[in-house]
Amino acid sequence: MYRLINLLLALALLPLTLQANDGYKLWLQYYPIENAEDWMTDVFTDAKVNGSGETISIIKNELELASEGFFNKKTSFTESGSKLWIALKSELPANLASRSTEDLGEEGYHIFNANGQVIVTANTQFGLLYGTFRLLQQIQLLEPISEHGIVEIPKIQKRVLNHWDNLNRTVERGYSGFSIWNWHRLPRHIDQQYLDYARANASVGINGTAITNVNANALVLTPYYLEKAQALANAFRPYGIKVYLTARFSSPMEIGGLKTADPLDPEVQQWWKDKAKEIYDYIPDFGGFLVKADSEGQPGPHNYGRTQAEGANVLADAVKPFGGIVMWRAFVYSEHTPDDRHKQAYNEFVPIDGKFRDNVIVQVKNGAIDFQPREPFHPLFGAMPETPLMMEFQITQEYLGHDTHLAFLAPMYEEVLKEDTYVNGEGSEVAKVIDGSLHDYSMTAMAGVANIGTDRNWTGHHFHQANWYAYGKLAWNPYERSERIALDWIKLTFTSDPDFVNPVKEMMLRSHEMVVNYMTPLGIHHIMARSHHYGPGPWVTGGERADWTSTYYHNASEKGMGFDRTRARSNALEQYAPELQEKWGNLETVPEKFLLWFHHLPWDHQMKSGNILWDEMALHYQKGVDEARQNVKTWKKLENHVDRYRYEHVLSFLKIQAEEAQWWRDAVLLYFGQFSNRPLPEGVESPEHDLEYYMNINHKFVPGI
């Protein structure tokens, strides 16, 4: 007997140190729980899930996975479900159904405790799926289900990932390998990874995915690819995820054989109608089109002298009979327009507010330039009361250090969502535009440009998984707090041990500001290397387009630097509400984080700290470097709290980040130092090399282009 016990003890208590954790399981680790409360183990001993079908199977499978992971136990599904009952509200007896008073809509859920029986209910199976993920999250986090329980209803209808994935599997601005869509094997091979992808999305409430690059290839709308898209749509459907496709505006010519793509041409209109019908034959619940037009070389209605609304409406009319929508990007600008690039989208779209069909939503990037480390919110938010606007955030870190830089983006997203547009007076936050409440939009949506690729951990950096997670959480609820998101993600992904959680949370919450500091503090923007955007490039000038250079934006000279967007020069400020024109136009009141975004200032401009601009700027760069170095030290202290594989991987990336932070600091300060003609202030380290060295760095085959 003792030998048996010893043997079993040995088997049960074996440490998992040798088990590699490559991060594939994301925040759904379902790692073992010690000190669980009784109800947490009970729910797996007597569980009932009403209904049948694929979504219900997924729910059951999820319970089994969690039970095995948490407690190394099988789940017992019973007739009674006396410990856990997952059922539609319509299936609950009146006494239980009546406990759930809120309208849960299509996707909301209610989890509550009814005398020791945990109930997960919703109006749809997808609601039940979301509720199940939440229940399992509560258990992993050791958080209770009270009698009143948890009611969650998404505040935004369409929560979509945008994959800038090409048909050859390269990913534009992708830094975690290649596209997970293996088009060649589709439709015949449905890889497990597609299901794992859908599952991960569902677990954070994402319900749509645009699977192809906005710089679109018309081929994706041909039967050859529609058959493949159909296979993906079939795989995603049980997880509540709809497929969207990017539509190249010139498709009627390229794959339709027409002589024009003029949206007012009846043949073109008919072609889109026929094409939509064809797509819906393949994918009955096709989400609709995502379109980048008249932007960076993409064809669009401008080619025919038509407006963006006329362009969008032809596609909208085509998908309307089938319930589809058009997400039309506002990222429209041209090198032929002499005006500040910052102003062009506003100038183009505001005049056509209200001219769009009701199934069009205009997709606006968080800022007016292009996903810079920090931007003020886009002036379109609040400026189109008659046209639904959606937010486009970038999850992939095109301008934030690519794969190796830890930058937790929830604080950045949160910062934008909380900014006040003032368009209906104080309290008109961007989040209220996005959730439709400010202008009573009939449609709401959010897009996140995915950071997902073939890397074994999906996102390159293990911590970049947190940005996918955070995007999902903020798309569900744009009022969610970064800190809460970080805490939950850390605990779900690693451990609940406060000795790990607290320092990592600090590191994450400060990381975006840290990156801003070593890249583009004080409102500096668009000073990265040309084309691949990897590393600093404040010297980038000339070439194809002025608005793709750094000098266009920083305007550095011996007189100072910054982009004067006050009345004195571009007056982009006039696109914001008067309150903001006043606040941001005034050197006394403009937040210093936006200082050089809106103002051109001399090097000796007096900052609030008492420093002059040049010194302040240099100190910001140094601060970013110091923090990046500190993160390496912090992480090293956590070695015993994390599996070796992820520990080493993260450490390696943190070291690269610290090196590259220094690269940024040295290159940028040397460059601007030419103009400031001032020494570096005390506390700022001297660069290792001279400016020429940094200007000559020429990285080959940088990913993402």
Next chain:
Amino acid sequence: MYRLINLLLALALLPLTLQANDGYKLWLQYYPIENAEDWMTDVFTDAKVNGSGETISIIKNELELASEGFFNKKTSFTESGSKLWIALKSELPANLASRSTEDLGEEGYHIFNANGQVIVTANTQFGLLYGTFRLLQQIQLLEPISEHGIVEIPKIQKRVLNHWDNLNRTVERGYSGFSIWNWHRLPRHIDQQYLDYARANASVGINGTAITNVNANALVLTPYYLEKAQALANAFRPYGIKVYLTARFSSPMEIGGLKTADPLDPEVQQWWKDKAKEIYDYIPDFGGFLVKADSEGQPGPHNYGRTQAEGANVLADAVKPFGGIVMWRAFVYSEHTPDDRHKQAYNEFVPIDGKFRDNVIVQVKNGAIDFQPREPFHPLFGAMPETPLMMEFQITQEYLGHDTHLAFLAPMYEEVLKEDTYVNGEGSEVAKVIDGSLHDYSMTAMAGVANIGTDRNWTGHHFHQANWYAYGKLAWNPYERSERIALDWIKLTFTSDPDFVNPVKEMMLRSHEMVVNYMTPLGIHHIMARSHHYGPGPWVTGGERADWTSTYYHNASEKGMGFDRTRARSNALEQYAPELQEKWGNLETVPEKFLLWFHHLPWDHQMKSGNILWDEMALHYQKGVDEARQNVKTWKKLENHVDRYRYEHVLSFLKIQAEEAQWWRDAVLLYFGQFSNRPLPEGVESPEHDLEYYMNINHKFVPGI
């Protein structure tokens, strides 16, 4: 107490059905062993490993991984090592050392049982590493270690993988994703996958890797990439693996700024010497260069009117002082040479036999055309007694159905290695050329073009892992039997259950012949689709080069088909020994598998079966299709023997293979049917579509080009 026991039982006995197995662990699954003999568990209870350093750490770690996997137990390393002692021969006491009488050389090992103590010994730590992998394999396979034990000494010195990986991470002829070398993250990030790659190679005895494409980019020889190659070399070194680089012949011009790359130019010679010194500064044990020259657009000595020997020798002289070698490919042919492509390499190389430096080895593909599903052995084997020749096998399935077709290649490799060249009389097998015994070569080597990529299971098809494994085994011992390789691989990778092992072994051993049947039976060759080589293309004609068309090879007309390589036409046969000229030139004695390789024959040519050629051919295609369909059925019966993930993945691919076998059959028979003007014989199914349908299939973005 009972509660505790029950709990522990529950923990210990939980079935692993929910555990996904994505195949990343290859043949090193180390899955739990039931019914182990005592010594198999004992070795992990009292083990000693002499020495220190990285290779010794790897050995210890391997024991720990295996112990955990086999028995869910930790390994106890002790001072005594009374159950297992791993030590250099020089470290063993005389009574044990004297047991090992053979010269184990640099890489051989001896494992034996000395009164209950298992001894693993060798002359080097790499020998110990190989011996350790073998010991663990014996345990997983439940095979004994006798008193005499196991002595293994590799029969080939350099056992090298060739990665046709480009610097942008695409892989030429790669069908399992993209390159696992993340050049951008190198040298700073050493991914765990690099170590896992090296470990897998070491476990099958591979000791070298050429990490870049033979269609080479000169940039890899610049410091920017040498620093990255160095990092890989450092990662691989403890596993006994040397790095080789592909050298673009025109590098002195492209990266050296010279006006010529003429190998007789002193400046060019000096450039290569300086470059070699530079490389060895980065990688002191750099293996040497692999070169594709004067072939398919690659620059080479022909550009300067020099011979292949003159070209090779300039590189050889450069690396000679550092112990490096040059692997110079014999795959030289030109569209400007009017002769049968089959003959060109022989014609080019035989006259310069003996003209190469002693650190050059000529790398010859197994056949004279290009990795066709079946080829007679290359006539160069046996024809260059004064110049070491090495074998180049293709592991990646460029002409064998790409990612989704199960084709176990050991039987194909074995077939070639066993062919008799007759050059020194009967018994002059190709294997004896390769192992150096026939011509007393001072250097021996084998190359395998890798099938490894970013796919989560490394090789796309789970069964293609077996080809990587088989290549390693045959490079170590070219006399190894396919059946043994298949058996071991199945048991290591899945299970030893004979209900699974036997049908899977049958399926694997017949699979290459099956693919030949539905693609290119009876000596037919080079009838695949143009450029990407995906699917049938017997109609391919015209275009850039005649020798890249199908019609060049099959010569089909109403009179018949086949390539007449007898005296009557190209007389490629004359490049073989008289015995083979006689045997293969004679319709009575030529094996039917090579019939149309050497002969052009009328459609009603009488076959040994009694059928006419057309009917026989059609029946071969049908047989291939039938077997591919049967494999689906066979696999379905094995569902309960394999984890769900791999079961589904393999099933999906087997279904695709069955469909594509039919595609091949239908397209090829319809095409040749135009000329034969005969009906399909009984037992051959009618094609689903007409010929035009198949000719119009136009796959987009096929991987590997």
